[in-house]
Amino acid sequence: MKKPLKQLYREQPDAGSIVLEASGTLGEEGLSCSVHAGQALVDAGLHPSTGGDGTPACSGDMLLQALVACAGVTLAAVAINRLLSVSGSVHARGVLDVRGTLGSDPDAAVGFSSIKLSFELQTEASEQEVAQLIEATEKYCVVLQTLKSPLDIEVAASVQKPAVLLSPDMRRTAHQCWWTVLVVPGGYSPRDLSVAALTSA
Template sequence: MARINVRELQSPIRQRYKDDPQAAQIRLRVRSAQADLSDPLHCSAVGVSTPDISWRSGAHPAVGGTGDVPCSGDLLLGALAACQETTIRMVAANMGIELASLEVEVDADWDARGTLAMGDYPIGLTAIRCTTRVTVPEDVKGERAERLLRSAEKYCVVLNTLRNGVPVESSFSLV
C-alpha cells in the first residue's frame, strides 16, 4: 500500500499560509442541485469545489420519508464521522503511527414532533455523541497514543464547529 507523507504534502501549504495568511481563509460552499421539484421527499446538494459529485438526501421516515437515502441529519453526522476519521488518520500519519484499526460512530437524539409542528418540542438535534475507537501497535501505547487521540480531537474541524457553535445567517426570498 502506498504511504502518503502528510508532512511533505502540507509543507508548501503551510509555507504559503505563513507568507500569505489571507490564503488560509477558506470559504466552503454547497448548493442545492436542481432536482425533480414534484418530489417533496428528496433533494440533492453539490459542493461548489466538487461539481461532479452530488449528495442525495431525503426526509427521514419519522416525518414521512421513504428512508431510501440519508436524511440531512445523517449527512451532518456523517460529516462529523468523516472529519474525525480523516483527522485521526492525518495526525497518525504525521506522528508516524500506523493504525491497526479505526472506527468512528456518531449518533444523535432528535424529537420528530418539533419538525412536525406538533407542539412546543425542540426542532433539531438535542444531543450528539461521537465515539472513536482506535487500535495502535503495541509499541505506540502510552503517552504517544494518548497524544494521538488528544490531537485528533483538537484538530477536527467539524467536531469543534459543533461544540463551539458558529453564527449562522439564513435568508429566504421569493424570486
C-alpha cells in the same frame, strides 16, 4: 403523511425520540476515511419518522457522516504526523426528538440533543499516545469544533421569477425559485457532544 405521525407523537411523546448513526473506516494508506453514505450522488429527503419513505438520505445522517469523515481524516493526519500506525473505524451516534421539527410539541427542541463520537482503533501505540491522538483529533477536527462552538448563522433567500409571461397553468408547472443559504462561522450547538476511543493492539 405527517398528520398521523404528529398524532402519534402527541399520544406517545417518547416515540419522537430517534437515534441516527454514521460510521466510517480509516484508510489503509494516506489521509482518508471512507464514510458509508449509501450512494455516491446523495438525494436528501425526509426521515421516515417525519413522513419520508426512507429512500433519500436524511440530512441528520449526512451531518453525522460529515462528522465521521472529518474526524477520521483528522485522526489519520495527526497519526501520520506523529509516526503512529493506526487503523480502525469511526462512529457517530446522535439523538433528537422529531416532534420539534414537526412542530407537534412547542416544548420539544429542534435538532440533536446529544452526539457521541467514538473510535475503535487497532494500534501498537501506548495509552498515552492514543489519548494524545484523540485529544489532538478533537482539537483540530473542523466539523466537531463547529458543532461544539456557538455559531452566527445568516440565512438569506433570493427569488428569480420567469422572464416570460406564463399562463396560470404554465406558471404552476414552470415556476422556479433559487434559494441561497449563507452559513457564516461563529448559534447551533448540541447539548452534548462526547468523544470516546477504544483501542486494541
